[in-house]
Amino acid sequence: MSQGGLAKRRIFGCRGDLRGAVAFSDGAEVITYVGGNNLVFHNTRTHAQHFIQGGMGTRGISAVGMSHDKRLMAVAEKGDRAHIDIWDVKTCRKRKTLAHEESAAAEIVSVCFSHEGDMLVAQGAEPDYTLVLWDWQKGKVLSYVTLPTDLPVYGAKLNPFGSVVGVTGQNCLRFYRISAEGESLQALPMPELEPASYADLAWVNEPQDACVVATAEGALLLYYSGQLECELSHNDGDKYTSLLVFSNGFFAAAAGGLIHKYVYKVENRSTNPENVFLKVCTYTIDQCPVGCLSMCLTDDEATLVAITEENQIYKMNATVVDTRESDHAAPAVPGAGPAGA
Numbered sequence: 200m201s202q203g204g205l206a207k208r209r210i211f212g213c214r215g216d217l218r219g220a221v222a223f224s225d226g227a228e229v230i231t232y233v234g235g236n237n238l239v240f241h242n243t244r245t246h247a248q249h250f251i252q253g254g255m256g257t258r259g260i261s262a263v264g265m266s267h268d269k270r271l272m273a274v275a276e277k278g279d280r281a282h283i284d285i286w287d288v289k290t291c292r293k294r295k296t297l298a299h300e301e302s303a304a305a306e307i308v309s310v311c312f313s314h315e316g317d318m319l320v321a322q323g324a325e326p327d328y329t330l331v332l333w334d335w336q337k338g339k340v341l342s343y344v345t346l347p348t349d350l351p352v353y354g355a356k357l358n359p360f361g362s363v364v365g366v367t368g369q370n371c372l373r374f375y376r377i378s379a380e381g382e383s384l385q386a387l388p389m390p391e392l393e394p395a396s397y398a399d400l401a402w403v404n405e406p407q408d409a410c411v412v413a414t415a416e417g418a419l420l421l422y423y424s425g426q427l428e429c430e431l432s433h434n435d436g437d438k439y440t441s442l443l444v445f446s447n448g449f450f451a452a453a454a455g456g457l458i459h460k461y462v463y464k465v466e467n468r469s470t471n472p473e474n475v476f477l478k479v480c481t482y483t484i485d486q487c488p489v490g491c492l493s494m495c496l497t498d499d500e501a502t503l504v505a506i507t508e509e510n511q512i513y514k515m516n517a518t519v520v521d522t523r524e525s526d527h528a529a530p531a532v533p534g535a536g537p538a539g540a
Contacts, residue, residue, distance in 0.1 A: 200241045209248055210234040213532070214260075215510040218309060218399070218441065220353050220493045221285070222503075223504070224272075224288050227497040230504055230532065231272070231288075232512065233260050238274060238286075241532050254284070264310040267359065273319055275307035283310060291350075295313055295335055297321075301343065302329040307413060309354030320364055322355035330366060331356055332377065332384060340504040342384045342473055344375065352525065358402045358410070363387070363425070365410055367397040372412060374425035387425035401442035401449050403476075405463050411449055411476070415437035419451065421475065434459070440490030440508070445500050445517070448476055452494060456487025456528075459504060480519045484528045487511075 205430070214220065214233045224231040231242050236253035238260070249276065253260050259276035265272050271294070272286045284297040297319070304323035309318045317336065323329040328346040333339065346352060352368035362377040364384065372392055373400070375384040396415035400422075403409055412420040415438050419431040437453040446465075448462040461476040468475045489508040496503055496517060503517040505528070513528035 207237075207250055207252075210237055210239050213239070213506055213510055213512055215261060215492060215506045215508045216258070218492045220263050220335055221495045221504055221506050221512070222269070223495055223497050224265065224269055227499070227502060230359065230495075230512070231263075231265065232464065232493070232506060232532075236260055237285060238263065238503050243532070249291070258305070261306045261324075262309050262321075264352075265311060265315050266312040266316040268316060271312065271316060271399060273310040273321075274382070275310050275321065277306045279305060281305055281307045281323065283307060283319070283333075283335075285319075295338055297333055297335060297338060299323070299329065299331050299343065301340075302331070303327055304329060308352060309356075311355060311357050313357055314359040318357075320355050320357045322352060322366060322468065324352065325349075328368075330364065330375065330384065332364075332381070334381075341381050342377075344384045344386070346371065346373065350462075353398065356400060356402060358408070360402065360404075361408060363408075365400045365402070365412075367400050367412065369396050370394050371398045372400075374422075389425060390427065398439050399442045401444045403444055403449055403463070404446055406468065406475075411442060411451075413442050413451055415439060421472070431461075431476055432473045433478065438490070441492050441494060443494040443496065445496055445504075450494060451505065452491040452505065454488065454490045456484030456489070456507065458482040458484075458491065458494070458503070458515070460517075462520070482515045482519075482528060484511075484513055 221232045238251040240249050259357045262275040275283045285295040306324040309322045319333040319335045321331045332341045350369035355366045364372045364375045374387040398415045399408050400412045408424050419433045421428045441452045443450040451459045460480050470521040491505040493506040503515045512532045515528050
């Protein structure tokens with residue numbers, strides 16, 4: 200006699216301990232996030248869900264990353280040896296499995312596609328903290344380096360406008376240039392760093408080859424081509440947790456349920472560089488003592504979604520631009536917000 204199987208219909212809750220683990224996968228309707236050991240696709244209009252389930256026998260999802268065209272999702276899972284699965288978002292079919300045989304890491308902490316989607320950067324955890332550049336379609340390692348650190352590394356992001364990878368972590372901020380042939384990762388020279396928890400970095404659209412680096416101690420640093428330009432003007436006391444780029448600036452999440460919106464002011468670049476990005480508004484998640492490790496925007500940049508470290512998903516009106524305005528967040532997904540939402 201045949202036995203019927205059980206099929207998941209709905210997953211309640213989300214994971215707020217992963218960095219960069221939320222994305223819009225279908226316009227402004229479908230939010231993709233991690234719930235348990237599943238990748239959840241939640242339609243915010245109909246509240247229907249479908250899933251990609253993590254592998255049997257693994258120790259859970261450790262990182263996810265969506266391609267720029269939103270056709271592919273990289274899902275890293277922990278195990279005796281960490282691996283990455285590349286999924287087709289539309290069909291939910293697995294395209295490739297990647298595993299780096301030279302690394303002893305049981306966990307990958309971040310995955311990031313190149314702008315064209317042909318390369319993938321993966322940052323491993325302890326013991327060797329290996330940064331790997333993949334040609335994922337061929338399943339080929341193009342290059343890898345072992346970071347000179349024994350402290351936690353948080354992630355790696357590839358500049359979508361160039362060929363530089365930035366890596367952040369505890370007392371760790373490093374930049375690597377991908378060679379023209381794509382076959383080597385070359386460390387850029389760096390001045391001696393101040394001890395800090397370099398929580399995240401964001402490659403901004405303007406100025407060219409610039410990125411903003413946020414620290415948990417409360418600094419926003421502007422780097423050009425791997426060199427520190429200045430510390431940006433910001434609120435004293437903010438403990439930053441993550442960054443998200445938009446067309447004319449960036450969002451900076453901080454402890455206390457705060458998300459600040461900064462816009463680029465080209466007129467300040469030469470005369471007042473610390474104000475080349477100015478804060479124009481602050482979003483508040485009420486009664487939230489922690490920060491957000493994951494944020495995403497709709498394609499029209501009208502809606503911002505964030506996941507708190509307390510495992511709650513919120514949405515905000517991202518069009519607020521007046522310093523006198525603020526916006527309070529609302530739950531984005533039933534069952535993934537505060538009790539009673």
